[in-house]
Amino acid sequence: MNTIYMDNNATTQVDPAVYDEMKPFFTELYGNPSSMHRFGGQVGAHLKQARERVAALINCEPDEIIFTSCGSESDNTAIRSALNALPGKRHIITTRVEHPAILSLCKFLEKKEGYDVTYLGTDEHGRLDLEELKKSIRKDTAIISIMWANNETGNIYPIEEIARIAKDNDVIFHTDAVQAVGKVPIDLEKTPIDMLSLSGHKLHAPKGVGALFVRKRLPFRPFLIGGHQERSRRAGTENTTGIIALGKACQLALDHMEEENTLVKTLRDKLETGLLERVPDSILNGDKDNRLPNTSNISFGYVEGEAILLMMDQLNICASSGSACTSGSLEPSHVLRAMGVPFTFAHGSIRFSLSRFNTEQEVDFIVKNLPGIIDNLRKLSPFSAEKQGLTCAKSSE
Numbered sequence: 001m002n003t004i005y006m007d008n009n010a011t012t013q014v015d016p017a018v019y020d021e022m023k024p025f026f027t028e029l030y031g032n033p034s035s036m037h038r039f040g041g042q043v044g045a046h047l048k049q050a051r052e053r054v055a056a057l058i059n060c061e062p063d064e065i066i067f068t069s070c071g072s073e074s075d076n077t078a079i080r081s082a083l084n085a086l087p088g089k090r091h092i093i094t095t096r097v098e099h100p101a102i103l104s105l106c107k108f109l110e111k112k113e114g115y116d117v118t119y120l121g122t123d124e125h126g127r128l129d130l131e132e133l134k135k136s137i138r139k140d141t142a143i144i145s146i147m148w149a150n151n152e153t154g155n156i157y158p159i160e161e162i163a164r165i166a167k168d169n170d171v172i173f174h175t176d177a178v179q180a181v182g183k184v185p186i187d188l189e190k191t192p193i194d195m196l197s198l199s200g201h202k203l204h205a206p207k208g209v210g211a212l213f214v215r216k217r218l219p220f221r222p223f224l225i226g227g228h229q230e231r232s233r234r235a236g237t238e239n240t241t242g243i244i245a246l247g248k249a250c251q252l253a254l255d256h257m258e259e260e261n262t263l264v265k266t267l268r269d270k271l272e273t274g275l276l277e278r279v280p281d282s283i284l285n286g287d288k289d290n291r292l293p294n295t296s297n298i299s300f301g302y303v304e305g306e307a308i309l310l311m312m313d314q315l316n317i318c319a320s321s322g323s324a325c326t327s328g329s330l331e332p333s334h335v336l337r338a339m340g341v342p343f344t345f346a347h348g349s350i351r352f353s354l355s356r357f358n359t360e361q362e363v364d365f366i367v368k369n370l371p372g373i374i375d376n377l378r379k380l381s382p383f384s385a386e387k388q389g390l391t392c393a394k395s396s397e
C-alpha cells in the first residue's frame with residue numbers, strides 16, 4: 001500500500017494543476033514585479049490575476065488582499081496592526097482553542113507587553129458561549145480574534161454572529177480562517193469581518209505563502225516595513241511562484257468546493273463510523289454536527305496517541321495525535337484540555353484530516369487494521385488493564 005495521507009490539516013499535497021500553473025514563474029517568468037522593464041511587469045499582471053482569484057473565493061475586493069508568507073504571519077500582522085492603530089486600547093479577546101499562531105502571540109503580549117487578554121472557554125464539545133463573549137467586551141477592547149474552524153477538532157464557529165457582536169460593539173474583529181478557507185463558503189461582502197487570515201499550504205498550494213484580508217478603510221499598520229510592495233502594507237519582494245499557486249488553488253477550491261466536500265465527508269464519515277463501531281472505549285471529540293467535512297478527532301481510551309501513530313506509521317498511514325511529548329511528560333492538546341476531555345482519553349486522541357486525494361480503499365484499509373493495533377497496544381499497556389489512566393506527569397496548566 002502506498003502512503004495513506006490523512007494529515008491534511010497539517011499540510012496538503014500541491015494539486016498538479018497548481019504545480020503546472022506556478023512552474024513557469026521559476027524558470028521563464030522570474031522577473032521582479034516591481035521592476036520597470038516589461039519582463040518584470042508581465043509578472044505583475046499574473047499577480048493581479050492571483051489576487052483576483054483569492055478575492056473571489058472569499059468575496060472581497062482584490063485590493064483588500066495582502067499577500068504574506070504564511071498563516072502565522074497573517075495572524076501576527078492582524079493583531080499587531082489593531083493594537084498599533086489603537087494605542088489607548090489594551091484588551092484582547094480570543095479563545096482557549098486557537099492555534100499557537102494566535103495563542104502564543106497573545107501570551108507574549110500579556111507577559112512581555114502588559115496587554116490584558118481574555119481567553120474564552122468552551123463546553124465539552126468545544127463550543128463557545130456567545131453571552132460570555134458579549135460580557136467580556138470592554139471599553140478598551142482593541143480586537144476580538146476567533147478562529148473560523150479549529151485545526152484539531154474541525155469545529156466551525158458561528159463567525160457571522162461573532163462578527164456582528166464585534167461590529168455592534170465597535171470592536172475590530174479578526175478571524176483565523178486558515179482551516180476554513182476552501183472548505184467553507186465565505187462571503188465577506190455579507191459578513192462584517194475586519195481581517196481574515198488564510199494559508200496556501202492548507203488548500204493544495206505550496207508552503208510559504210498566505211494572505212491577510214484587511215477591510216477597506218480599516219486603520220492598518222504594517223508588520224514588515226521596507227519597500228512599497230503590497231501598496232506599502234507588507235514589505236519584501238513578492239513570493240511570485242507561491243502567490244500564483246495560491247491564486248490557482250483558490251480558483252480550484254471555488255469551482256469544486258461542493259463536490260469535494262461531499263466526497264470528503266462521505267469518506268470521513270465511513271472512517272469515523274467504522275472506527276467508533278469497532279473500537280470499544282472510543283469517543284468522537286468536537287461538535288459532531290458543526291465541523292469541517294474533512295476532520296475527525298477520535299480518542300481511543302487507555303492508550304497513548306503517540307504509540308498509535310508509530311504503529312500506523314509502520315503501515316504508511318499518516319495522521320496526527322492530540323498530544324505532544326515534552327520533557328518526558330505527555331501533554332494532551334490544549335484544545336482537548338479546554339474541552340475537558342478526560343485525561344485517559346485526551347492522551348489517545350488521533351486526528352484524521354482528509355482531502356480530495358483520499359480514496360475509499362484507504363478508508364477501508366484503516367478501518368480493517370487500526371482496531372487490531374489499538375487492541376494490541378492496550379494489551380501491552382500497564383495502565384490499560386485496570387483502566388487507571390496514564391502514569392506520566394499531568395500538565396500543571
Ligand SMILES: Cc1ncc(COP(=O)(O)O)c(C=O)c1O
Nearest residue numbers: 070071072099101151178179199
Ligand atoms: C488554525 C490555524 N491557524 C494558523 C496556522 C498557521 O499557518 P501557517 O502554517 O501557514 O503559518 C495553522 C497551521 O496549522 C492553523 O491550523
